[in-house]
Amino acid sequence: xxxxxxxxxxxxxxxxxxxxxxxxxxxxxxxxxxxxxxxxxxxxxxxxxxxxxxxxxxxxxxxxxxxxxxxxxxxxxxxxxxxxxxxxxxxxxxxxxxxxxxxxxxxxxxxxxxxxxxxxxxxxxxxxxxxxxxxxxxxxxxxxxxxxxxxxxxxxxxxxxxxxxxxxxxxxxxxxxxxxxxxxxxxxxxxxxxxxxxxxxxxxxxxxxxxxxxxxxxxxxxxxxxxxxxxxxxxxxxxxxxxxxxxxxxxxxxxxxxxxxxxxxxxxxxxxxxxxxxxxxxxxxxxxxxxxxxxxxxxxxxxxxxxxxxxxxxxxxxxxxxxxxxxxxxxxxxxxxxxxxxxxxxxxxxxxxxxxxxxxxxxxxxxxxxxxxxxxxxxxxxxxxxxxxxxxxxxxxxxxxxxxxxxxxxxxxxxxxxxxxxxxxxxxxxxxxxxx
Numbered sequence: 298x299x300x301x302x303x304x305x306x307x308x309x310x311x312x313x314x315x316x317x318x319x320x321x322x323x324x325x326x327x328x329x330x331x332x333x334x335x336x337x338x339x340x341x342x343x344x345x346x347x348x349x350x351x352x353x354x355x356x357x358x359x360x361x362x363x364x365x366x367x368x369x370x371x372x373x374x375x376x377x378x379x380x381x382x383x384x385x386x387x388x389x390x391x392x393x394x395x396x397x398x399x400x401x402x403x404x405x406x407x408x409x410x411x412x413x414x415x416x417x418x419x420x421x422x423x424x425x426x427x428x429x430x431x432x433x434x435x436x437x438x439x440x441x442x443x444x445x446x447x448x449x450x451x452x453x454x455x456x457x458x459x460x461x462x463x464x465x466x467x468x469x470x471x472x473x474x475x476x477x478x479x480x481x482x483x484x485x486x487x488x489x490x491x492x493x494x495x496x497x498x499x500x501x502x503x504x505x506x507x508x509x510x511x512x513x514x515x516x517x518x519x520x521x522x523x524x525x526x527x528x529x530x531x532x533x534x535x536x537x538x539x540x541x542x543x544x545x546x547x548x549x550x551x552x553x554x555x556x557x558x559x560x561x562x563x564x565x566x567x568x569x570x571x572x573x574x575x576x577x578x579x580x581x582x583x584x585x586x587x588x589x590x591x592x593x594x595x596x597x598x599x600x601x602x603x604x605x606x607x608x609x610x611x612x613x614x615x616x617x618x619x620x621x622x623x624x625x626x627x628x629x630x631x632x633x634x635x636x637x638x639x640x641x642x643x644x645x646x647x648x649x650x651x652x653x654x655x656x657x658x659x660x661x662x663x664x665x666x667x668x669x670x671x672x673x674x675x676x677x678x679x680x681x682x683x684x685x686x687x688x689x690x691x692x693x694x695x696x697x698x699x700x701x702x703x704x705x706x707x708x709x710x711x712x713x714x715x716x717x718x719x720x721x722x723x724x725x726x727x728x729x730x731x732x733x
Contacts, residue, residue, distance in 0.1 A: 314416035322424035557581030655715035
């Protein structure tokens with residue numbers, strides 16, 4: 298075989314190997330979500346790529362047949378023809394008994410380097426950079442090659458499947474994305490500048506709605522303003538003046554005996570019409586009651602189903618633990634865009650200290666202080682609960698807990714209730730609770 302013919306065959310082998318290399322990597326690296334979007338817009342090629350990904354055994358069998366066949370052919374050509382090309386060149390510097398061996402070795406090294414650089418490394422890096430575009434371009438030729446080499450593909454793929462079955466391995470591709478992978482994808486989008494920081498926070502809050510309980514967003518029992526069914530008009534006026542809410546619970550002698558609620562707009566209309574502010578069960582709106590075990594997402598679905606925007610949250614003992622509105626849920630999703638909802642509960646004093654209300658939900662503290670998670674968070678919802686859980690007692694002033702690089706110190710107590718905490722950033726992290 299002439300040297301020119303050998304070089305031509307070698308170039309053809311490299312070209313074929315490039316095709317199989319980019320085909321292998323592009324199909325494996327193509328993102329299913331993006332392909333599904335293209336398929337939904339009518340792209341037949343995208344659907345074909347998805348079909349190959351779902352049953353990739355035949356495809357990878359064809360790729361390996363092609364790559365190995367080309368590699369063997371290139372080795373034979375380099376051994377039979379190209380090695381003779383290097384004999385006269387090496388003869389200028391060496392004329393010993395190992396001349397032919399050195400020529401064969403040099404020919405092998407040159408062919409191997411050519412395949413590594415031009416037929417393997419460069420095509421695969423290119424396919425990693427543009428996986429979907431290349432996959433769409435090669436999918437039809439690959440399908441035709443699979444049909445042409447069906448007998449060989451069927452035998453080799455069948456043997457591979459048999460060995461996988463004997464070893465107990467599954468070859469089914471799993472495209473399900475876990476929550477951690479979804480978080481990582483969103484974080485990567487933020488770093489790439491595709492998603493803004495505020496949008497990233499909203500997306501994270503939406504995903505947390507499946508995890509956080511309704512108590513994380515509700516107005517707690519101690520902060521509720523409510524009327525009694527027989528409350529004097531002057532007392533009602535005073536409460537409206539001091540706490541101008543949209544809705545007020547109406548109770549019969551005790552907060553846990555809720556009979557309904559009244560809308561502040563109805564009270565305003567009565568005042569404008571100079572009517573008395575007398576409350577009666579017939580004038581109250583029907584009340585929606587939900588258990589405190591619901592998540593934020595379940596609460597949102599409950600509001601959607603009942604077409605309500607306001608609900609009382611009760612525990613297993615039929616005690617009122619708080620109220621929640623649709624605005625509370627939206628605030629938990631919007632995060633910093635609705636920062637006014639927790640600005641008064643968390644006040645930053647300087648670069649390394651904050652004053653935190655005892656009733657602040659731990660989710661808000663996690664957001665402000667960039668704390669990933671609180672330990673055993675299923676046992677409490679607020680910072681007061683966190684302190685009681687860690688200290689294992691009713692805290693008193695100056696008691697503190699060191700956690701996640703911060704010192705949480707009780708600075709104000711009102712009748713055994715934690716009113717305020719001082720949170721200070723520590724130089725060295727310590728997680729030990731301390732009682733003085």
